[in-house]
Amino acid sequence: MPSETAADWRDLLPVAFQAYRADRRIEEVECVIPDLVGQSRGKAMPFHKFNPESRFHLPISLFYQTITGEWVDIEEIDQQWTETDIILVPDMSTAAAAPWAEEDVTLQVICDLETRQGEVLQIAPRNVLRRVIECYGARGWQPVVAPELEFYLTKPNLDPNEPVEPPVGRTGRRGLGRQAYSMAAVDEYGPVIDTIYDYAEAQGLAIDTLIQEGGAGQIEINLLHGDPLWLADQVFYFKRTIREAALKNGMFATFMAKPMRDEPGSAMHIHQSVLDAATGRNIFTGEDGRETPEFYHFIGGSQHYVAKLMPLFAPYINSYRRLSGGLSAPTNLEWGADNRTTGLRIPSSPAQHRRVENRVIGIDSNPYLAIAGSLAAGYMGLVEKIEPRAPAVGEVWTEIGETIPEGAYEALAAFEEAGAIREVLSEEFCALYAAIKTAEVNEFRQEISPWERQHLMLNV
CATH class of the missing domain: 3.30.590.10 (Glutamine synthetase/guanido kinase, catalytic domain)
Structure with missing residues (x-):
């Protein structure tokens, strides 16, 4: 079951999401990022596993793929294929429903991206705009x-x-x-x-x-x-x-x-x-x-x-x-x-x-x-x-x-x-x-x- 902390942040979710959810239980949370194409990538998890203070990981190599999914060797990247992790930091201002999930109430949240050292990931499209x-x-x-x-x-x-x-x-x-x-x-x-x-x-x-x-x-x-x-x-x-x-x-x-x-x-x-x-x-x-x-x-x-x-x-x-x-x-x-x-x-x-x-x-x-x-x-x-x-x-x-x-x-x-x-x-x-x-x-x-x-x- 969600902890008291989880319940607190749940009550602060946007009005649109609260209206959509009504009295139903939140089943799933999707932590998503826009890739170079602008498509969603990320992780989905049961609601009780998510907390806004949590940090999630994905390999940086997701930015090394073409639109067809082919991997590209890039000369400018040292030790490219060690595939170090990048850190997903939920931006709760972007929290919204995923209404196509139909019966299961699903929350989607766009995440910012950092390096393991806590630095802004410069190659992330959202960070380029920022x-x-x-x-x-x-x-x-x-x-x-x-x-x-x-x-x-x-x-x-x-x-x-x-x-x-x-x-x-x-x-x-x-x-x-x-x-x-x-x-x-x-x-x-x-x-x-x-x-x-x-x-x-x-x-x-x-x-x-x-x-x-x-x-x-x-x-x-x-x-x-x-x-x-x-x-x-x-x-x-x-x-x-x-x-x-x-x-x-x-x-x-x-x-x-x-x-x-x-x-x-x-x-x-x-x-x-x-x-x-x-x-x-x-x-x-x-x-x-x-x-x-x-x-x-x-x-x-x-x-x-x-x-x-x-x-x-x-x-x-x-x-x-x-x-x-x-x-x-x-x-x-x-x-x-x-x-x-x-x-x-x-x-x-x-x-x-x-x-x-x-x-x-x-x-x-x-x-x-x-x-x-x-x-x-x-x-x-x-x-x-x-x-x-x-x-x-x-x-x-x-x-x-x-x-x-x-x-x-x-x-x-x-x-x-x-x-x-x-x-x-x-x-x-x-x-x-x-x-x-x-x-x-x-x-x-x-x-x-x-x-x-x-x-x-x-x-x-």
């Missing part, structure tokens, strides 16, 4: 973000050799694309949407708005603005929530950047502003309501550095299929007011809410790393006082200054030469991340695709 936030804090600034999550609901894809297909909705017909903002299209998948809402409420996750996007079965969920670390935690939770809600209703949910050839890709647009930590004032807006130098410098840093950090924003070969031109994905780093063809859009808003929207990021990115990279680029612009190019006027279909890499190898080469911003993220993390991504690209190059078998096997 490091960037601390850079802002050291200068008296407080960054604010609001992510937009695009994803597809699909028919279950049981054979990876077969193309992904849109799901069948309540009408019994396969979903059609090009129905952006259609309420009828949202209603088509009503049971999945209702389950997402129910799961989100049980976890205390706030949804701002939900819309049908341009693809067949493509949904967008917008989150409220706030602290970057908490928003990254929410995206982390939401991805698992959406997958589980889809599975409960006989569908898949996918966060691939480009799951279907003839449908638009899925992004994770991030709205960003910066407050004066002492006054709460948006530093992008002056007392006269006009744009400040800091506003322009944040844009200038984004234009200069985002292209160098593309492995964080477009982490896989498939990511660049979304960025191959057309179908709503900006392939430039120009900026403009209320212009969705620019990679950096300035949304229409009151002056006190002035912000910069990064539209380049794919939903396949790790939310901690994507937010960290985007904020780091703006931070460098503020520190180095980088001036942006002139704002774009009208439609933008070509690059003017720094260009977005066209593929993963080019992106990795730019990442290696990113300069001072790598120290903001942690050089140790950057070296590890580059090694993992290079291994993934090399592994992909060995694959023979259905297109090659279809068109080359008997025709060449």
Whole structure:
């Protein structure tokens, strides 16, 4: 049975969890961490085995795997395969229900990661983001973000050799694309949407708005603005929530950047502003309501550095299929007011809410790393006082200054030469991340695709 100490902390759990639990007994606790992909890893245990003061262990080698589970030898790591333990420290501010567990009341808690010596584990994605936030804090600034999550609901894809297909909705017909903002299209998948809402409420996750996007079965969920670390935690939770809600209703949910050839890709647009930590004032807006130098410098840093950090924003070969031109994905780093063809859009808003929207990021990115990279680029612009190019006027279909890499190898080469911003993220993390991504690209190059078998096997 839980001890009195356990009962005390249980009574302090979030209101959303208490409402979900009601008078039921907590059966299980999941101590989870986001890996380099942004997926959950960790340990599950009976409730009576958990205490917030406890420390749990996992081998550091979980960060040495590619998306396929292959292990990578990394030159920069001494004695790599001793696989020393890292320490999981529960962050009880993240405690939330795992409502898909159905009858068994399950609590999930995101853990911070430390070395056995009690030092911050620099390669952990959550710590990478925290490091960037601390850079802002050291200068008296407080960054604010609001992510937009695009994803597809699909028919279950049981054979990876077969193309992904849109799901069948309540009408019994396969979903059609090009129905952006259609309420009828949202209603088509009503049971999945209702389950997402129910799961989100049980976890205390706030949804701002939900819309049908341009693809067949493509949904967008917008989150409220706030602290970057908490928003990254929410995206982390939401991805698992959406997958589980889809599975409960006989569908898949996918966060691939480009799951279907003839449908638009899925992004994770991030709205960003910066407050004066002492006054709460948006530093992008002056007392006269006009744009400040800091506003322009944040844009200038984004234009200069985002292209160098593309492995964080477009982490896989498939990511660049979304960025191959057309179908709503900006392939430039120009900026403009209320212009969705620019990679950096300035949304229409009151002056006190002035912000910069990064539209380049794919939903396949790790939310901690994507937010960290985007904020780091703006931070460098503020520190180095980088001036942006002139704002774009009208439609933008070509690059003017720094260009977005066209593929993963080019992106990795730019990442290696990113300069001072790598120290903001942690050089140790950057070296590890580059090694993992290079291994993934090399592994992909060995694959023979259905297109090659279809068109080359008997025709060449």
